[in-house]
Amino acid sequence: MKTFIIEATDTFLHGRQYGDDGSPVVLIHGACVDADFWNDCAAHLSKHHRVFTYDRRGYGRNEETDDHSIHIQAEDACRLIRLIGEPCFVVGHSAGSLIAMELALTHPELIRGIFLYEPVKNDLLDGEHSDAIDAYKQAMEEVTAKAENRKYAKAVTLFLPLMGEKDSRARAASDSELEHMFKNCFCFVKHELSELHDYQPDYDRLSRLGIPITLGLGENSRGSAREPMVQILVEKLKADLLYFPGGHNCPYDLPREFTCLLEGNITY
Template identity: 30%
Template sequence: MTDPTIGNLRVNGATLRFEVRGQGPLLLLIPGGTGGAASLDGMADDLAAEYTVATYDPRGMSGSTLDDPDAEQSVAEHADDALRILELLSPEEPARVFGSSSGGITALHLLTARPERVERVVAHEPPVVEVLPDAAEHRALIARVQETFRGQGLMPAMAEFAAGLQKSGEPGRDKASDPKPEISLPPQAAARAEQTMANLPYFVGRIVPSFMSYAPDIDRLEALSSRLVLACGQDSRGELPYRPAAFLAERLNTELLHFPGGHTGLTTHPAEFAELLRKALRA
């Protein structure tokens, strides 16, 4: 396991906390959800043998603070944050970029906005639901989640959100209510879980509505498709986060790569995930 170098970078309206480990060409890993850079530790350590691996907490999460905690969030600004890290760590050469979930949306925008800074992008289950034929249904889901969050609080909103992400053909199943085994976590893992929970209100209230209403420039992605790898989890078929990547891969006439696990496969199968990512970045 490699001890990362930790730094802070001032960007527009925020201070980003980032970590760097390894050596070689730059690989930027953009986390999704609420886990921040810590969610990528296992995979980053594996990849650091071949790359200079940079990870960071997206603005507003964990160690990356906002100047204005109530500021609205946008995909474009989050992509600009990623660009600033690239410019700091690889000012002369374009970098490889991986993003998962909301981080995958950031990566897609970075590719279309600043393609000269990106050599290759792997986007894992970016939930760009606006590309789907039934996008109106998902807009309604996001609206229900926000209404529930404001009226009933965080956990009912998360239950509403989880129900909307379920596999098609499983009506009425609420994944948030599935029984969970009691697990005793080591102190470091417990601290990460606590931080993940602390990030949830910001994620539900600020990230979900702005990121899941984002519509990528499909024509621009088609022009840049030789640099883009769209990926999904083997166990995600039928779930909402799977569908946009599959739709885009078909639309762009590119292969859809399948990684181990489901939407959070990078944390449940970090070694296998890292090995497949390594191959995708070389192709």
């Protein structure tokens, strides 16, 4: 693994490269984590690909910034791919999936395909009702209210259980991951929560770009509010759907299994 710096708008981002041969794959992490989330997946993928990860702005080893919009974060990913020097296959996890979608919309020439694992877009549930969905909506309203009142610790405490339980087969977090945990969680509730809610991608245009799109859903997420989010996006994007073992954090909890299924969908 090699480290490098991405010169982005108004900030610098820490990046990593795994492997020196094969087609390039970019992995974009979600909320409350950083590039460490992908360490094991990247190591497995690097047997056949050049794999790139990075700490999104405000996360991990990066400094806080004023602008955390989905658009500026897509430009961050664009800077990374321009450094790589050729179009890439892009994988987005959770909130990172929104950045992958915006990147495809604004710079389709840089994308060979995208894989979106359990995108979280709460407004997709407007008009949808079930016990799980209604409970999720109520909980997210409470998270948002706490964040707006700058009660960030309480917002984090309320938010994390909504992502589901950690898989019993997952490894323990490393010292580096634990060191950055609180910073990453606070970055999300302080800077990104409202940005994610306000972001409105052009799903119809994205579906017509000709870019291969696949969505993933964890088996343990069946019956949760994330399942209808993914199903609605599959319809909007005219995408394929692939089921994975584990839950929302399958890439971290079960990296070997996640990688094996992902590799069959990396399109070039």
